[in-house]
Amino acid sequence: MxxxxxxxxxxxxxxxxxxxxxxxxxxxxxxxxxxxxxxxxxxxxxxxxxxxxxxxxxxxxxxxxxxxxxxxxxxxxxxxxxxxxxxxxxxxxxxxxxxxxxxxxxxSSSEKVSAMIAAAGNKPRQVVLQLPDGETIALDTVEQKLNAGPIAISTHSNTLSYQSTNTNNRERATLIVPPGKDYTIHLNDGSEIHLNSGTRLIFPLQFLDDRREIIIDGEAYVKVARQPGKPFIVRLPEATIQVLGTEFNVNTYDIGVQRVALVNGAVKVKTKMDSLVLKPGMEAVTTDQGMKAGVFDASEVLAWREGKYYINDATLYEVSRVLTRWYGKTVVIDNKKAGQQRFTGMIDKTQPIEVTLDGLKLTNRIDYSTDKNGVIHIK
Known part of the structure; x- marks a missing residue:
């Protein structure tokens, strides 16, 4: 249908x-x-x-x-x-x-809206690869090798690598990582991208032009392979990152806010209003009010790669969004007063969601229940 x-x-x-x-x-x-x-x-x-x-x-x-x-x-x-x-x-x-x-x-600026909605997998909550012709492949942790349209695909340990069978293929594919998952892809130029849950990556099957360009929406850690004279461009919803060879983290989870944290190398972050060159250890935060730069704590910003998320004086509304994204379960705040309570601590993705909820229950005087549809209600 x-x-x-x-x-x-x-x-x-x-x-x-x-x-x-x-x-x-x-x-x-x-x-x-x-x-x-x-x-x-x-x-x-x-x-x-x-x-x-x-x-x-x-x-x-x-x-x-x-x-x-x-x-x-x-x-x-x-x-x-x-x-x-x-x-x-x-x-x-x-x-x-x-x-x-x-x-x-x-x-819709990069893909037809109809194609975006058509990105589907027969199995829910799977990492999905959508090919240029609209074909979708549900990826999982099982090692597999297959030929799909214009590319040869290999997966192993939550990692995708591929080779284009067409030496002049400028078409783009889309990798969708749903909530509760994370996934790594090796691009054909040698760059590596680790995608966090609830993230989408659009990338060309081959980098044939004078620059390499991808699109990220969500959160990802990017290791760019150095190719002098062929800059690497990362497009975010409201910002653009230009690099030559570096490692950095991008986060666009909050609508209207982009965070770029530079680990090493150098990047130039550009918006319609501002432009800023980052040095290692610096983070750029862009909003509709402009761009600000500051020092970031790598142990916190990059903790998601180890399955941890640090919360610092966050409301339960903010915590519920993290839980929904990390565990792939809908979390709803039913009590306005409970949602305004604040929480500081760490969420360990390797533990069941109930571990975090029980911790919130003890420290923040809240309660929770799960309805017949699997929706978690905090009250």
Whole structure:
């Protein structure tokens, strides 16, 4: 069954707003179970609705104001930005509009939206490789070698390497790492990229031009193979990184925020407004307010590569987003007061999610439960 993008967006928004019918909810669940990209889209939209202000707006939202109304309102706002809706409707539409514009403007600039939604695997929560012709391959920890379209693929120990069978192939492939997973890819120029959970990489099968260019959305550790005279370009949603040979970490999990932490070598980070050359040990943080540079703690920033995540005075809203991304399980804050509590500590990915939740329960005076759909509720 092929589902139209507008239809899928409509179902996701109805689900978020609590107006979805049981039959439509079943259709949406089936589509998300088979498509890691749709799961990521749903989680990002849900994340935007886990702030206290937006949750309050949702409670005030009229039941008759359905998802189609929201989409129609957003399109009308694009045509006439001076038009405003009052009260809770404005708050909810504003959040959805902000998310959809950020998501579609970046991703559709490099791949057709239909191709993005089509990135699917028969097995849910699998690392997925999408080839230029639309074929998808579910990758796992089992070693395998196969020929797929224009490339010869080899996987071993959560690592992908490949060779193009066409010596003049400029087409691009997409690697999608769902929540709860991490994966490494060796590009054909010798560069290595370790992708964290909930991350997407778009890369050419061969670097044939005078520069090497990839796109990353999520978090990744990049080791660039040195090729003098052929710079390596990493495009983020709102920034560009240019390197010659180096190691650095990029993080674009928070919408509108890009973090680039340089381990060694040199990189130049550029946005529409600013440009900055980083030295080892420095981190650039870009937002719509500009770019700032500072020193970063490598033991914390890079801890995800060892299965650890350090939290420093973070709210439970922020913690819930990390848990959702790391374990691939939806975590919802049901109690506004609980969500505002703060937590400092470390999440160990090698331990079950219940270990962290029990720790939160002891130290932050909260409770949690899991419903029949596997959604974890913190209250």
């Amino acid at each position: 092929s589902l139209d993008r507008d239809f899928i967006e409509n179902l996701i928004i109805q689900d978020i707003c609590g107006t979805i019918t049981p039959s439509d909810k079943a259709v949406l669940k089936d589509a998300i179970d088979k498509n890691p990209e749709l799961w990521l889209l749903q989680q990002e939209m849900m994340r935007k609705f886990q702030t206290p202000d937006v949750q309050e707006a949702r409670r005030q939202l009229r039941e008759s104001f359905n998802a189609r109304d929201i989409i129609r309102e957003e399109r009308r706002r694009k045509r006439a930005r001076n038009m405003r809706r009052a009260g809770a409707i404005t708050a909810v539409v504003g959040v959805i509009a902000f998310f959809s514009v950020k998501y579609v403007s970046f991703h």
